[in-house]
Amino acid sequence: MTIARQSRVAPIGAILARHVLPTLQRAQKLPLRISCIGTAYYEGMDDADGFDQIVAIGECPSPEDAMSLASRRVAAGDIRVGTDEMLRLRPRIIVIQDSDQGLVIAGMIRAGIVLWQQPVASDAEARRVVTEASKLRGAAFTASGRGEHASAREHRYRASQLEARLVDALWRETAAELLRMPLAA
Known part of the structure; x- marks a missing residue:
């Protein structure tokens, strides 16, 4: 009879890649x-x-x-x-x-x-946020061109709210x- 061994210990390479290297990268910033x-x-x-x-x-x-x-x-x-x-x-x-x-x-x-x-959870979600924020910044540019400065500021603020998740x-x-x-x- 063969007993299958299941290891609960993660390989050292996985520990380094998942925990140690990101910590060192953040410390450099x-x-x-x-x-x-x-x-x-x-x-x-x-x-x-x-x-x-x-x-x-x-x-x-x-x-x-x-x-x-x-x-x-x-x-x-x-x-x-x-x-x-x-x-x-x-x-x-x-x-x-x-x-x-x-x-x-x-x-x-x-x-x-x-x-x-809350930060975006994925690169795909980040792309959706960027697209929506870009639309709002475009609306701000249009409003500014019409002299509607308060409206333009509000559009920029809403775009910044979205970008805060990036x-x-x-x-x-x-x-x-x-x-x-x-x-x-």
């Missing part, structure tokens, strides 16, 4: 940069007179630290465009990128909290795991 995309406007002016603005918030050594810093800054409401006290920012999106500009995770800002977005393939699993953690909610 540190520190992570945190930015806020929003609408800047001067106090007392209409929101339609505002303009899109990206504000650098800081750098962190890990996705967890970056998410925590971003959430604290948004909750405190202390994201400023510059030193001009009359210039205000309505923050809309938080973006965390690696040193190669790859998207690690992003979130929409609502009522002083960051709603972190997490770099290297970071997708990490981002999904972070969103499963109770503190990320």
Whole structure:
């Protein structure tokens, strides 16, 4: 009688390829940069007179630290465009990128909290998101050409909401795991 051996131990090559190498690749892309995309406007002016603005918030050594810093800054409401006290920012999106500009995770800002977005699950889903976002950016370009700046900004914002899911393939699993953690909610 022959006994079939079933091994529960993964081959070393599989462990290296699945766990060690991606960890080393992510480590080479540190520190992570945190930015806020929003609408800047001067106090007392209409929101339609505002303009899109990206504000650098800081750098962190890990996705967890970056998410925590971003959430604290948004909750405190202390994201400023510059030193001009009359210039205000309505923050809309938080973006965390690696040193190669790859998207690690992003979130929409609502009522002083960051709603972190679930990353795309596959390259096929990423292509669908890119197609839809491109359509929205085209609509924004058309609206801008007609002088409908508020409508154009809204189309660009909706496109950015979709693009927030376009997490770099290297970071997708990490981002999904972070969103499963109770503190990320």
